[in-house]
Every structure is written in C-alpha cells, then in structure tokens.
Amino acid sequence: MNSLTWDLTLAGLAVGSAAALTGIGLIVTYRATGVLNLAHGAVAMVCAYLLRQFTVEWGWPLWLGAGVTLLVVAPGIGLLLERAVFRPLAVLGSDPVQTLVASIGVFVLLVGGAALVWGQGAHADAPQVLGDEPWGQLAIVLALAAGVWAVTRWTRFGGELRAVVDNRPLAVLGGIDADRVASVGWAFGSFTAGLTGVLLASQVRLDPYGLTLLVLQVIAVAVGAGMHSLPIAVAVALGLGVVQAQLTRLHPSGWAEPLLQAVGANLFVVALLVSALVLPGIGGRDALPRTATARIRTPAGVWVVAGVLFLLPLGFAGSDLHTAIQVPALAVVLLSLVVVTGRGGQISLGQAAYAGLGALFTALLAAGRFPGLPELPPLAALGVAVLLVAPLGLLTGWPAISRHGLALALATLAVGMGVSRFVFDQPYATSGLGIGRPAGFGGDRAYYVLELALLAGALVSVSLLRRGRTGRALAALRDHQAGASASGVRVPHLKVGAFVAGAALAALGGGMLGMGLRAFDPAAFDPVRGLLWFAAVVVLGADSLIGALGAAALLVGLDAGTRGGVAAAVIGVLAVLIGRFPGGPYEAVRAVAAHVRGPRREVRLTARGEAIRARFAARPRHAIHQETGNAPGTGPEGQDPTPAPRASRTTSGGQRAETSVSGAGPQGGAPEPVRPTRSAKATDTPAGPLTAHGLTVTYDDFTALDGVGIEIVPGRITAVVGPNGAGKSTLFHCLAGTVRPDAGRVEFAGRDITRLAAHARTRLGIARTFQQLAVFPSLTVEENLRVGAEQGRVRDLTAVDRTLRLLGLDGPVRHHPAADLPTGTLRRVELGRALAGAPHVLLLDEPAAGLDTAEVAALSRVLRALAAEGTALLVVEHDLDLVAHLADTVHVLSAGRIIASGPPERVLDTAAHAGGGDV
Numbered sequence: 001m002n003s004l005t006w007d008l009t010l011a012g013l014a015v016g017s018a019a020a021l022t023g024i025g026l027i028v029t030y031r032a033t034g035v036l037n038l039a040h041g042a043v044a045m046v047c048a049y050l051l052r053q054f055t056v057e058w059g060w061p062l063w064l065g066a067g068v069t070l071l072v073v074a075p076g077i078g079l080l081l082e083r084a085v086f087r088p089l090a091v092l093g094s095d096p097v098q099t100l101v102a103s104i105g106v107f108v109l110l111v112g113g114a115a116l117v118w119g120q121g122a123h124a125d126a127p128q129v130l131g132d133e134p135w136g137q138l139a140i141v142l143a144l145a146a147g148v149w150a151v152t153r154w155t156r157f158g159g160e161l162r163a164v165v166d167n168r169p170l171a172v173l174g175g176i177d178a179d180r181v182a183s184v185g186w187a188f189g190s191f192t193a194g195l196t197g198v199l200l201a202s203q204v205r206l207d208p209y210g211l212t213l214l215v216l217q218v219i220a221v222a223v224g225a226g227m228h229s230l231p232i233a234v235a236v237a238l239g240l241g242v243v244q245a246q247l248t249r250l251h252p253s254g255w256a257e258p259l260l261q262a263v264g265a266n267l268f269v270v271a272l273l274v275s276a277l278v279l280p281g282i283g284g285r286d287a288l289p290r291t292a293t294a295r296i297r298t299p300a301g302v303w304v305v306a307g308v309l310f311l312l313p314l315g316f317a318g319s320d321l322h323t324a325i326q327v328p329a330l331a332v333v334l335l336s337l338v339v340v341t342g343r344g345g346q347i348s349l350g351q352a353a354y355a356g357l358g359a360l361f362t363a364l365l366a367a368g369r370f371p372g373l374p375e376l377p378p379l380a381a382l383g384v385a386v387l388l389v390a391p392l393g394l395l396t397g398w399p400a401i402s403r404h405g406l407a408l409a410l411a412t413l414a415v416g417m418g419v420s421r422f423v424f425d426q427p428y429a430t431s432g433l434g435i436g437r438p439a440g441f442g443g444d445r446a447y448y449v450l451e452l453a454l455l456a457g458a459l460v461s462v463s464l465l466r467r468g469r470t471g472r473a474l475a476a477l478r479d480h481q482a483g484a485s486a487s488g489v490r491v492p493h494l495k496v497g498a499f500v501a502g503a504a505l506a507a508l509g510g511g512m513l514g515m516g517l518r519a520f521d522p523a524a525f526d527p528v529r530g531l532l533w534f535a536a537v538v539v540l541g542a543d544s545l546i547g548a549l550g551a552a553a554l555l556v557g558l559d560a561g562t563r564g565g566v567a568a569a570v571i572g573v574l575a576v577l578i579g580r581f582p583g584g585p586y587e588a589v590r591a592v593a594a595h596v597r598g599p600r601r602e603v604r605l606t607a608r609g610e611a612i613r614a615r616f617a618a619r620p621r622h623a624i625h626q627e628t629g630n631a632p633g634t635g636p637e638g639q640d641p642t643p644a645p646r647a648s649r650t651t652s653g654g655q656r657a658e659t660s661v662s663g664a665g666p667q668g669g670a671p672e673p674v675r676p677t678r679s680a681k682a683t684d685t686p687a688g689p690l691t692a693h694g695l696t697v698t699y700d701d702f703t704a705l706d707g708v709g710i711e712i713v714p715g716r717i718t719a720v721v722g723p724n725g726a727g728k729s730t731l732f733h734c735l736a737g738t739v740r741p742d743a744g745r746v747e748f749a750g751r752d753i754t755r756l757a758a759h760a761r762t763r764l765g766i767a768r769t770f771q772q773l774a775v776f777p778s779l780t781v782e783e784n785l786r787v788g789a790e791q792g793r794v795r796d797l798t799a800v801d802r803t804l805r806l807l808g809l810d811g812p813v814r815h816h817p818a819a820d821l822p823t824g825t826l827r828r829v830e831l832g833r834a835l836a837g838a839p840h841v842l843l844l845d846e847p848a849a850g851l852d853t854a855e856v857a858a859l860s861r862v863l864r865a866l867a868a869e870g871t872a873l874l875v876v877e878h879d880l881d882l883v884a885h886l887a888d889t890v891h892v893l894s895a896g897r898i899i900a901s902g903p904p905e906r907v908l909d910t911a912a913h914a915g916g917g918d919v
C-alpha cells in the first residue's frame, strides 16, 4: 500500500471510529429505552464546548477537563435526560413518536442553549485529546463494543436489558427495575456522545450547528445496523470512513467530478438516505403526539388579536420592519407542516428542504439561470418555483406510503439532509444568489403588504382544505390509518397528496423568505431548521392555523428581540414538556389554571369535551338517552333487553319501524330505509354475494387457513365462530382486503377481487368494522359518519342524518368529538361510519365486544333490519347466544378449516364442543 493510500486509510479510520462510537451509543440507548435519541449529536457538541471551556477558557489541564467532561458531565446529562424527560414519558405510556418529539426538543434546546452561552461563531481552538494516529480511537471503539457485548451476553444486567427490550411491562412485573436499566442506557449513550464530541472537536470547526449535524448524519450507522447489531454498526462506520477518505483520490473528468466530490464529502448522508429509504424501517407506530390531534377551536377573539399583531409591523421601520418581514414567510412554511403533520399525521422533518428549494428555484428562475426556462419576473418566478417544487413532495411522500413513526421521521430527515448537502451546499447555490422583489414591492413595507396577502391566501386555502372532504379524510388517516382505509380513503394517494401540497406551501414560504432577505441563504434552510420548525409546530398545536402563526412570530421575534438561540431554547423546553401536557399549550394553561382552582380536573379533555362530559355527568342516565335521541329502552344505550323475534326478519316495512332506535318509524311519519343509497358511480357494481373459494394463508410455516370457502349472501346474516386461533380473523382480513391469501380467491358479485386493496373494496360496497374499535377520535360523531359516506361515494349526504337517527346518534352527541365517548356509543359510531357508505356487504368483527345486554339487543335489531333490506352480513363473534339468535347460517372454523356449516340450531353444538365461544 503506498503512503497516500495508507494515510487516507488512517484518516478514514479516525472518522469511522468516531462514527462507530455514535453508532454504539445510539444502539445501546435505543435497546435499553426504545428511544432513538436524535439529540445525540447535540450532547456531543455540548461536551466538546465544555471541554474547550474547561481547558482553553479556564486553563484546566487537559486530562482533568477531559475526565470531568467524559466521566461526570456526559453521563450526568444522560441521567438528567432520563430522569427529567424520558422517564415521565415512559410512565405516561407515551408512544415512540412522543419520545421522538421530546428528543427533538432536547436537540433544539441544547443547540439553542449553546448558541446563547457560547455564541453562534465557530471556534478553531478546541483541544486535541488523542494523537493524529487513529489507533487510540480504534482501540476505544473496539473495547467499548466488546465490553457492551460481554455485558449484554454474560451479566445479570445484560439479561435484564434483554428482558426490558423484549417487553418492558412484563419485565417490570417480573421484578426488573426498568428505570435502572434505562438510566444505565442513557448514561452510557451520553458518555459515547461526549466521547464523540471530544474526539471530533479538534478535527472540525466547533459551532452549535456544524458538529451537531455531523453527528446527526452518522445515525446512518445505527440505522444500517437495524438499531441492534454492534458489530455491523462498527464495521459500517469504519468502512464508510475509509471509503469516504479514499474517494478523495479519484478525479474523473467532466460532470462526474463534482458529483463524486459531493458523494465523497457526504458519504454518511448517502448512507443515511439508503438506510432510511431502502432498508426496512425501524419502529412502526403512526400516532402523533396527542397535542397534534387535540381538537382545539380557536375563539374569534384570538383571530382578531392575531390580525392586529400581524398588521402592527406596518408601523415599524428600519431593521424592525426588515426582521418582521420574515414572520409571514415563515408562517407560510409552517402552514405546510399543519397540512402534512397536523392534519395528515405524517411526520416530516424535511420541510426545510422544500422551503430552500422554493427560494433557490425562485432565485435561479428570476436570474434566468434555471436550465431550460427563460428569465422570469420575480412574482412569476415564485409561482413557477412553487409548481416545480410541488411534485418533489414525492421525495418524502413516497417513503410515507409504507413508513410510519420513527421510520418516516428518519426518511424525511434523510431527504432534508440529502437536499441540503447535494443541492444547497453546491457552488452554484452558495455563490451569492440574489433574489429581486416584484416591481412596486421593493420597499420593506410594501413587500410586507404583499406577504400578508400571500399569507392570507395560504390561510384560506389550508382552512378550506381542512374543512372539506379531503381535510376529513386526512384527519381520519391521522387518527386511524386502517380505519381510514376501511372507510374507502385511498391512503397512499392521500399521503402523497399531503406531501405534495406541503412541499408547495413550504416552497412558497421559502421563496417569500428569500425575497424578503433579497438572497438565497443556504444556512436559512439547513436540516436543523427543519427539526426546529417541526418541534415548534407540534408544541403549539400541530393542527392549528393560529398555532403556525404564533410559532412563526415566536421563532422570529425571540431571536430578534433577544440573543440568537433563545427561540430554539424556548421551543426545546416546550417540546421536552410535551408529554406532560398532552393537549399542547392551551391544555397546559388549562391544567395550570385547574391546578390553582383545585385538583378536580383532568388534563386530557379539551374544553369542549370537558363541558359536554360535565353536562352528561350532571344528568341521570335516562336523561342522556333522551339527549342523544334514544328513548330509554329503545337505543343501544337503552334498557330493553328483550330481543325481537327472529320471525320478524322476513318482512321489511315493519322491520324498519322496529329498528329505528331513534324512535322514527311509522309512528313518527313515513318509514325510511335503513341503508343509504349509493351514488350512480358506486352502484356500477351491483349487489351480489361475497364469496371465498379455497382460501389458504400461511404465516411462516404455520397454516392459518386451509382451503376455506364461504358465501355471504345478500339479505342473510352469516356467522363464523370457532376457538381462539382458529383463523377467523385471518378469514375476515382476506375478505376485507387486509391480508392477501397465498391461494384461493375472493369474488364479489362474480368479480374477482382477490388482489383489490381494502379501500377499493369499501368503494365497491364492502364495508367492515374492527375488533379493536376504529373510530376517528378528533372528528365529531357526525364527521366520522361523513368520512364513511364521502369516501364510500354516497352523494346524498342526508344518508348521514338517516344513519345517525337509526343508531340513536342524532342528539347533541352528533357534534361531540368521538374521543372520550363510552365504548357502546363508539361501537355505534363505527357501525354508522360503515353504514354511511351504503355497503352491499357488511363485515363485522366481534361487533358485540364491550357492549352490555341492552346494547347487544339493539345491535341485533339493527343488523336484522339491514339484512331484511338486502345487505349481506358477516359476523365473526364469540358470543354464541348472539349468533344463535341472529345468524341464518353459521360456519364453525377450527384449525384453519370449516368443520361444520348450517343453521345455528344445527351447528352451534359443534361450535361449543370445539370451544368456539361463550354461550
């Protein structure tokens, strides 16, 4: 090996071993706590600053400074984070996304804090702890990896760690102190972060952003190792380090040279893109923090105050006005997050990339430097830039189709970093690109007026989007993806659409920001901004227009009015506290007020929910029935346990009257049909039987269904019973389109629909309910049903009213958010959502679960009426009494095969012997 190759290899090993340290720390913390600590780089940066403070500023000996930083401060930060931030979240049972937001909060808090304490400028005098040769670093990495491996494998603590990772609640029940395991994980992870920072500080410029971002992109190493394998993480890190160094030797000619240089300089970002976009994602939960889904109605007065505050800068002058110009532009960028994250529930850490592309394209178009397009006036350039950036929303929209939670967070972060490194950091973008303002809007005041007009347009558009059919579908997607799909929402299209709309809005805001500053500034759109903006929108109420305006004003105002970094620090503190105040800042204020008044109040409810619950709680039970439209004894919450006789199923007119639990019927006027009618397009598919032929499903080597055939006929109720594990749910999923069989086919009205997606089946008229309730808690009862009707292509929305009446949901409860309603009511809401789409076939998975006797009786009346009107019903149920009373045909499933079929009186004995239900 010649000396250049050798020198480059050594340099690569130095970088690679620092990356390996980060990988080890991230994996250990993740395995011990389930938290992907995005703040790892920020902890590294703070430790690097502290070492410099101790040694350069205070003159401590290097060994002392390094010892205190690594052995006291770094683990101390980890312990503090565990105790103050993440343990309370774990106690509250937070999901991974909430902890992700908290770790972003810690990230921006530390970056903001460092900027406040040490300033934003770079330092080149950080001390070097180890020599130039990488051997010391390598030895540390290998020793740490081997030590962690040995501890997890051979010690009692390792066993506890594995138990906590496998199942924390079970481990706690088994007497393991999960908090201690988490503390050790955090302390160790933080120690490795400190070590990374201390080792890298002398090799890169030390500023709050540079080192932090460097370490952030190294997440690739841990993600590439599946957040699990230390040897793979170390090997990937060292390999990437060496390859990155060796690439600097290659000098191809032509266009390949800048590309190779960019790849060589950013190999870890390439690895992050590959590991986040190509490898299977880690984490799978989709839920947003509750604050994002909290339903908060903004009082009109708040809008008036916001309007006045946004008009105030028109009276400003000089630098104040120049600073204020950033607020409307940033507000438009943040509105993009309201669409994508707040409404659609999709995590997007890469919105800064779209904003930056908007600014960059505007600059290039206005300067006539955009390939293939002529020079355009500034406003036209802005419009064309928005149109060009919108389809790029696919960059994050595409991964969002199959990724959720942490995996989506990483994918969007990777895209943000990739765009920043491969587009914004390139010479053509950094060499002083100016952006002119439109004619007549050159002055700051005039330009501010233009911005207000654009902001108003954006607000109206987003408001219309949120209120309309698409907005309801987005909220349904956010609240319960499978439920949305079952309602007929085309989930992949909607996700891509949300990201495209978000990219367009972000580009508009970014272009406005660039025009305001009269230049494209890549630093204004670096990935740290993306994290800061995401955190700001989430903590101020992600699905709130006023929250976006407030966040923009806060971010610009705090930094301008104080020192740079204050805004990040404040947002960081709020994000760290987010899990403690699930309803966001509004609920936090309410909680504090309630605390001052007395301990009675719960924090979980919005004011509206609280008021309604209080009203309900204050009344006797029969009053609630009247209020919700149920006469006692008639509705699902009524008191009449007497089931209607089976014979009454054969007639339809009288049946309708009996079934209308709202009390409407012949006595109350003309009888109305139970089923809504479908639109012309939807009725293209005629009603017909849903049949399964020879369905076989295997999970690994286990055969869950073995050649099952079943027919669900219009006008009849078919039931499937069987013991636990018999394959009932698998059969149900095959019919609903959520599991694809390995063999066999599903037909609807003679058409093969085996390969049809769940939402497409709903649109054909095959609706379903879920064993675990699938309602949309942030939508009202009525809106839940509207989603079903709109997505099921029922044009006549009076169908919603009829269904509400049928199910006794047409009282005040119709305007109540579905969150916080009792299970019996929610079952009706879910059934109503399915019925509102006017299905030909209704698949019900344990519809009686959680219902009391009266509710079950009322439910069976509704189901019988539906059958009498021609709906084909399938009921998978454990309650054999209900099945005996309800079903026309029963199939008994056992070990994946149908062992008996026929009328209930003939086959239910077989079911009872097979252990198929509760009689």
Ligand SMILES: Nc1ncnc2c1ncn2[C@@H]1O[C@H](COP(=O)(O)OP(=O)(O)OP(=O)(O)O)[C@@H](O)[C@H]1O
Pocket (backbone or CB within 6 Å): 699, 700, 702, 704, 722, 723, 724, 725, 726, 727, 728, 729, 730, 731
């Ligand atoms: N995704 C999966 N991966 C592996 N095995 C699975 C999966 N889903 C189901 N199984 C197995 O397939 C068998 C049938 O499961 P299924 O849920 O269909 O039964 P079931 O009759 O609905 O049971 P239960 O009444 O308990 O819900 C069970 O042994 C179950 O453990």
